[in-house]
Amino acid sequence: MTVDARSDLQNDWRPKTIYALGFLTLIATFNYLDRSLLGLALPEIKAEMHVSDTVLGLVSGLAFVLFYSILGVPIAWAADRYNRRNIIAIGFGFWSLMTMLSGFVANIWQLAIARFLMGAGEAAGLSPSASVISDLFRAERRALALAIFGTSSAISGIVFFPIVGWIGDIHGWRAMFIAAGIPGVLLALLFVLTVREPVRGGKEAVATAFQTSTVLETARFLMRSRTYLLLVAGSTFMGANLYAAAAWAPTFLSRVHGMNLTEIASVIGIVRGGVAVLGIIAGGLLIDRLGRNRPKMRARIPAIACFIAGPAEAVFLLSDPAFLWMPAFIVSSFFVLVYQGPVFALGVSVVRLQMRAIATSIMVFSTGLLGQIFGPLIVGMLNDALTPELGATAIRYSLLLGAVTPVLAGVMFWLAGEKLEADGALVELKAEPEPAR
Secondary structure: OOOOHHHHHOOOOHHHHHHHHHHHHHHHHHHHHHHHHHHHHHHHHHHOOOOHHHHHHHHHHEEEEEEEEOOOHHHHHHHHHOOOOHHHHHHHHHHHHHHHHHHOOOHHHHHHHHHHHHHHOOOOHHHHHHHHOOOOHHHHHHHHHHHHHOOOHHHHHHHHHHHHHHHHHOOOOOHHHHHHHHHHHHHHHHHHHOOOOOEEOOOOOOOOOOOOOOOOHHEEEEEEEEHHHHHHHHHHHHOOOHHHHHHHHHHHHHHHHHOOOOHHHHHHHHHHHHHHHHHHHHHHHHHHHHHOOOOOOOHHHHHHHHHHHHHHHHHHHHHHOOHHHHHHHHHHHHOOOOOOOHHHHHHHHHOHHHHHHHHHHHHHHHHHHHHHHHHHHHHHHHHHHHHHHHHHHHHHHOHHHHHHHHHHHHHHHHHHHHHHHHHHHHHHHHHOOOOOO
């Protein structure tokens, strides 16, 4: 390795690196905003289109996740070989266009089609972005960088959710989709013009000749990694929690606590988003400090966060007075997203360089496909089954699914930490920095 390469390896936090990370985080912010808008609009859509909660669960969950999950792996395969910046930009522009078109649908079937296509575009977001970030930062700094990237969902809530909620209250739910989609099309073009594709493998301390791997070779390698499989299982459980909350928490606050769109957007956006940012950054910093010499802490800290988030979620759902449910909501919000950055960073650390985007996409596939199906859909079905007996409060018991899954995720993450050292020995980097394309 040359002197310049060693210097570049040490100098992670440079202006162009920070700018690239910031722009990727902004793109992910729109990713979360666009997919979450439907949850905010569900009560108005239900009233306008006269459909059941089960149908709404299918549209908000399954309609989105089918293309999102299925296309994730082939897009990741392309990202492991071709220019990731261009792949991200094309996907960003396309899903933003589909978000905008969602505001013009005439019935639930057209909305489902728009949701399908939005999922196809968003499949080009997370996995290629995580791969790019892995080439912007060394392994020792990757957890913090991905934690910052992980604040995108919270930033979406803090900055944009209250704005679109206010737009929805004044102009209706369709205007929210139009207002959210237009900026993304313009930002996709700016991203192409101002961000460069980083050198693949440029932040690795050990490097030899770059080799690509087929999907089958990658799958065989991943099946041997118990750490990776446990991380996927834990992420899937958390996916069920997050997707169920994204789809149904606004309806819960409307039905149980009688809030309007602006109030709901403020609670979910400003309160949950703001607290979640603190939790994500705190977790990233803690792992960045403790995980250097104690690798198991990179899995145990997310596990502990999940163990706390689950019971807090149950108190939030089952409490009526605000002085009980609001503190529980805050505690849950602080811990529920701590896992994301560290788990994705841990996932790419136990795979080979040429497998990173596919490994991330498989994790996203499992989280999305199973999380979206077993989150929004099951909650919707339980709502319809329990409503005749419990009325509007049925949703609080349906959403208890979101209190159980974080505990199960915590168990998976803790066990992953126990297997980390053995599985780390499987990784033999055979990659030399590849020229940017």
